[in-house]
Each structure stands twice: as structure tokens, then as C-alpha cells.
Amino acid sequence: MAERPEDLNLPNAVITRIIKEALPEGVNVSKEARRAISQAASVFVLYATSCANSFAMKAKRKTLNAGDVMAAMEEMEFERFLPPLREALEAYKKGQKGKKEASEQKRKDKEKKNGTEENDKSREEEDDEEEHMEDEPDAENEGEEEDVEN
Amino acid sequence: MSGKTVENKVERAANNKNVSLPMSRVKLIMKSSPDVSCINQDALFLTTKATELFVQHLALSSYNKGSGKQKNTLSYSDLADAAEETETFQFLTDILPKKILARDYLKSLEEMEEVDDN
Numbered sequence: 558m559a560e561r562p563e564d565l566n567l568p569n570a571v572i573t574r575i576i577k578e579a580l581p582e583g584v585n586v587s588k589e590a591r592r593a594i595s596q597a598a599s600v601f602v603l604y605a606t607s608c609a610n611s612f613a614m615k616a617k618r619k620t621l622n623a624g625d626v627m628a629a630m631e632e633m634e635f636e637r638f639l640p641p642l643r644e645a646l647e648a649y650k651k652g653q654k655g656k657k658e659a660s661e662q663k664r665k666d667k668e669k670k671n672g673t674e675e676n677d678k679s680r681e682e683e684d685d686e687e688e689h690m691e692d693e694p695d696a697e698n699e700g701e702e703e704d705v706e707n
Numbered sequence: 708m709s710g711k712t713v714e715n716k717v718e719r720a721a722n723n724k725n726v727s728l729p730m731s732r733v734k735l736i737m738k739s740s741p742d743v744s745c746i747n748q749d750a751l752f753l754t755t756k757a758t759e760l761f762v763q764h765l766a767l768s769s770y771n772k773g774s775g776k777q778k779n780t781l782s783y784s785d786l787a788d789a790a791e792e793t794e795t796f797q798f799l800t801d802i803l804p805k806k807i808l809a810r811d812y813l814k815s816l817e818e819m820e821e822v823d824d825n
Contacts, residue, residue, distance in 0.1 A: 565736050571727050572762060579763035580770055580781065589783040594762055597786070597799050599736055601761045604798050605754055606737045620745035621737075626753040634795045638760045645756045646749060649725070653748075 567598050605629050726755045733758060765789065765796065 572595045576586055586594075608629035609621050623646060630638050733755045737746055746754075766781060772792070773785025784806065790799040 565739060567728055567732060575759055575762045576766045579767045583779060585780040587780065587782045590781050590786055593783055593786050593803055594766060596802050597765055598758050598762050600799060600802055602733055602736045602754060602758055603740055605757060606740045606743055610743050620747050621750040622747050623749035623753055626750045630757060638757055641760060642753055642756055646753055649752050
């Protein structure tokens with residue numbers, strides 16, 4: 558749980574990098590603007606969460622799932638994010654499941670079908686198995702059922 | 708043209724499959740919402756990714772619409788303008804208030820009082 562208010566901020570360095578990636582090269586982003594975007598991002602998370610949660614509640618589920626988040630994006634009129642999100646989720650799932658065995662197999666099949674070479678290409682991509690946050694056992698769910706009054 | 712560049716950027720972001728924001732932090736923010744109990748891993752990933760897309764979208768569209776384009780800068784007022792003018796960013800108006808001079812504020816306060824008096 559968040560102990561201090563700063564815990565609800567996103568890391569500035571990462572936010573700055575993401576902004577830089579989006580803007581044309583050489584654009585200056587004022588410090589104030591960076592801070593504001595970072596705060597906006599936190600608010601976005603909260604807004605998306607509450608939208609997604611209302612979809613989960615409607616379906617009488619306690620756990621937010623991918624569909625809820627996608628529905629929330631639509632509700633918030635960020636449909637433009639849907640295709641990239643779908644793509645990213647697919648890639649993420651592949652990366653998580655069976656250490657890419659599935660995707661490797663698929664790729665091999667595809668290569669066979671296409672009769673192409675470079676089998677070693679698939680190998681190169683194995684190394685980026687960065688630390689996926691260990692699933693903290695969701696034990697600390699004290700707030701299980703806050704009474705919802707609205 | 709601005710619409711197109713936004714799309715290009717969003718597309719480029721999509722090509723970058725993994726997220727750079729820390730998912731643990733995003734989870735913390737999500738859990739600070741009072742009636743959320745559990746979040747599955749996919750939902751957490753999607754929210755994190757969406758937040759990245761959002762940051763880029765907000766930055767780029769504020770920049771493209773903003774006045775700082777000639778000066779090659781993205782400033783706070785560009786963001787505040789975007790929040791006010793763009794429908795999808797409307798939820799940001801509370802945290803991106805337009806800056807207003809104290810004297811203008813006092814004036815508007817006075818005006819409000821006058822209205823109340825009448």
C-alpha cells in the first residue's frame with residue numbers, strides 16, 4: 558500500500574524518456590511540463606482503474622482483467638490505444654509463457670512454411686527475459702470489500 | 708498533419724513491446740483506488756502500457772497544438788490548453804489548471820461577489 562504520497566508518482570526519469578521518444582528531436586520540455594505530465598499519468602492510471610473496475614463490478618468479478626482495461630480505454634475514448642495494446646499484450650503473454658517456447662515453435666513453423674533460412678535469428682531474442690516483477694502473493698488485500706456507496 | 712504524426716508515434720510505441728514504466732509502481736497506484744481488490748497480471752501490464760501511450764499522446768498532441776512549436780518547447784501552458792480543449796483530456800483539467808494572474812483572479816472574485824450581491 559502507498560505509505561507516502563510520493564509513492565503514487567511515476568519515476569521522473571522514465572517519464573522524461575517516454576516524452577522525449579514521442580516528441581521530435583531537440584524539443585525542450587520544461588520542468589514544469591514534465592512534472593505535469595507525470596501527474597497526469599498518475600491520474601490516468603487512477604481513472605483507467607476506476608473505469609475498469611466498474612466493468613468488473615458490473616460482471617460481479619473482484620479481479621480486474623485485461624478485458625476490463627480494454628473496455629475502460631474505449632469508455633475513455635482512447636480507442637486509438639486499442640490496437641497497440643492488443644499487440645503488446647500478445648507479445649507480453651508470449652514472453653511470459655514457457656520462456657518463449659510457444660513463440661519459438663510458432664516461428665519455426667512459420668519459417669518452415671515460408672521455407673526461409675535464418676533459424677538463428679530467433680535465438681538472439683532470447684536474452685531479454687528481464688525481471689518480470691515477481692507476483693507478490695496478493696495476500697495484502699486488506700481492503701477486500703470496502704463498502705461501495707454509489 | 709498533426710493527426711498523422713500522433714498516429715505514427717503511437718504505432719512506434721506499439722512496436723516497443725515491453726514496458727519501461729515500473730509495473731510495481733503502477734500497481735501501487737491502482738491499488739490506492741478504494742474499491743479495487745485484485746488486479747490480474749495482464750490487466751496490470753495493459754494499464755502500464757496504456758499509461759505510456761497516454762504520456763506520448765498527451766505530450767505530442769499538446770506540442771503540436773501548442774504555441775511553443777516555433778520555440779521548440781513544450782511548456783506547461785500547452786498542456787493546460789490541451790486539457791481544456793481536447794475532449795479526451797478533459798479529466799485532466801483539475802490537475803492541469805490554467806495559470807491565471809493573481810490580479811485577474813481577484814477581479815473575477817470581485818465580479819462573482821457583485822453577482823452574489825445582486
